[in-house]
Amino acid sequence: MKQVTIRDIAEIAGVAKSTVSRYLNGGSVGKATREKIDRVIRETNYEPNQFAQSLKSKQTKMIGVIVPRLDSYAASRTMMGIDELLTEVGYQMLVVNTAQQTEREIEQLYNLAKQKVAGIIWLGTTVTKRHLEAISTIQIPVLLIGQQHDDVHSLVYPDHEAAYALGTQFTEWGHRNVVYVGVYESDIAVGQDRRDGFLKAFQESGAHVRVIQTTFKIEDAIPIGEQLASEAGSISLIVCATDNIALGVLKGLANRDISVPKDVSVSGFGGYDFTEVFHPSITTVQLPHRKTGEMAANMILQLLQGDTVAMKTFTNFELKVRESVDNIK
Amino acid sequence: MKQVTIRDIAEIAGVAKSTVSRYLNGGSVGKATREKIDRVIRETNYEPNQFAQSLKSKQTKMIGVIVPRLDSYAASRTMMGIDELLTEVGYQMLVVNTAQQTEREIEQLYNLAKQKVAGIIWLGTTVTKRHLEAISTIQIPVLLIGQQHDDVHSLVYPDHEAAYALGTQFTEWGHRNVVYVGVYESDIAVGQDRRDGFLKAFQESGAHVRVIQTTFKIEDAIPIGEQLASEAGSISLIVCATDNIALGVLKGLANRDISVPKDVSVSGFGGYDFTEVFHPSITTVQLPHRKTGEMAANMILQLLQGDTVAMKTFTNFELKVRESVDNIK
């Protein structure tokens, strides 16, 4: 199974290497030679060596995707969307994982550049000066998903707006004593925007909100649910920054035999599949992760072509009103 | 930001390209020149061009991973394990998605070979002659996860054994009227082994089992749950081939106000995170997906070194006895 090279083709067809190359890349080739080469290539199953091509062109048909975790629902869905679109147009996705370490994001930016990916899609959590520095030195189009920054093309979820919409709905339903379970502020989109959207809605209605901070892990949210169980009489609603946190809180409440939504309401954020099949089904905001992946792939391709792309694009969202939050008015 | 080449280094250091190359690859280089080159490389931040290297060596530091779906819990966890170990030893993971199409598995086998990956880890569903043909022609070590075949190195979950163990437990608890909700047989491990393990246990105890077939999708399992709700009096246990199916069935039962495990018991298979936090928590078998990924990475590396590796390796499993299945004896 030796690799067939362009020289082999040239020899068999009785032409020069350069002619074969021209044939492959759409240069001017006469009809007769075209047919000859065509036949030889077909017969030999010739496939150009990608390393030789990239060595010369300093480019690949790869788009790097930097993800904080491989096993997050949001990241998986987004990757699906990206992959689907990219394969359609003959590009490949190169996923690199940072295991939630900011330092590795920066490393990977440089690393992907070294591998000459055509573009980078970055599912970010924080944007620092060092990130920006990396992005500007590597000279490769970068598209940021999920966070925003004026100096980077970004595709963002309307976290603030969606949280505000959901919060407003809850206040209309009469919730006045609320606990918000959020995450650390270093994640701008989730830790700040999402929280602030909720707070704005509740403040406008004069509701009382207590903020609790946790992590993205389900386990860490369970004790919070257990603890809040004792206050089920005085609070009417627990708003969680992600569906996973909601899951943990619900578990904690169930451990203490608190019934949702009868004793207390609980909401999530994100729109993970299981929120619908959970019992009770969970009221949440659905974010279009998969479609966002497709959009991102499209945008990076446009950037590659040199088209101008809006620096900031918002995706849409959808309120999923389900069983876990009661209208108590 | 021009790329620094080995020639630049050679020129600045006043030596030949070949000497620099020897320095980089541990050939014989004198102390004085060694230091000179060392300094120049450090100062220029020189990084070898990977395409030029691969062009010559016909090899990369990449391991291809073929997955049927990007958003499956099992696949994600396995990928995490693979990635973690590979980055430790300086390899990279190249994930390719087949979107559950067998044809694309074969395509990707060839495609990855074209990209000169050092090895391939394949999360398989079916093994056909065409797969075997591909594997043998590409001449690259392949490690199959989740399915088994005598001609391919495989790392498999003890589906039959685990299902048998779980089934035996259930019969000991007195379940005699059982429905098994499985998937299509083309997936050998899940569709056949898992089912047969259960059936063996139930048959040994003389229990009556009805088999229903569905897909891997949660949505498809919901109507099954709804339909089985009407038989809650006559059946005591619904065994599901995967945790996702269990989720759907539970939803269907809840839609019909059937209480689990009071009216009927339900079990899953796989050990997904959410089975623990679901209410009621779901009795299932925990498969070590992440660790399996690490093992797979280790094994493929051994194959690369030419070490001999067992053709078939079984992972372990753990029964997770939780709330969703009652002891009715």
Next chain:
DNA sequence: AAATGTTGCGGAACCGGTTCCGCAACATGA
């Protein structure tokens, strides 16, 4: 018919590494 433009094609250089070969300088053994 001569001048000019087009088109098709081969040759050679180049991308940035690795490796083989051979030579010189030095160290070792007889």
Next chain:
DNA sequence: TCATGTTGCGGAACCGGTTCCGCAACATTT
């Protein structure tokens, strides 16, 4: 002291493509 390793290093070829340049054959214009 001479013959025989050993070590360090430079030169050149090679991996498999792409692209620039120039030449010849043919077509077009005046």
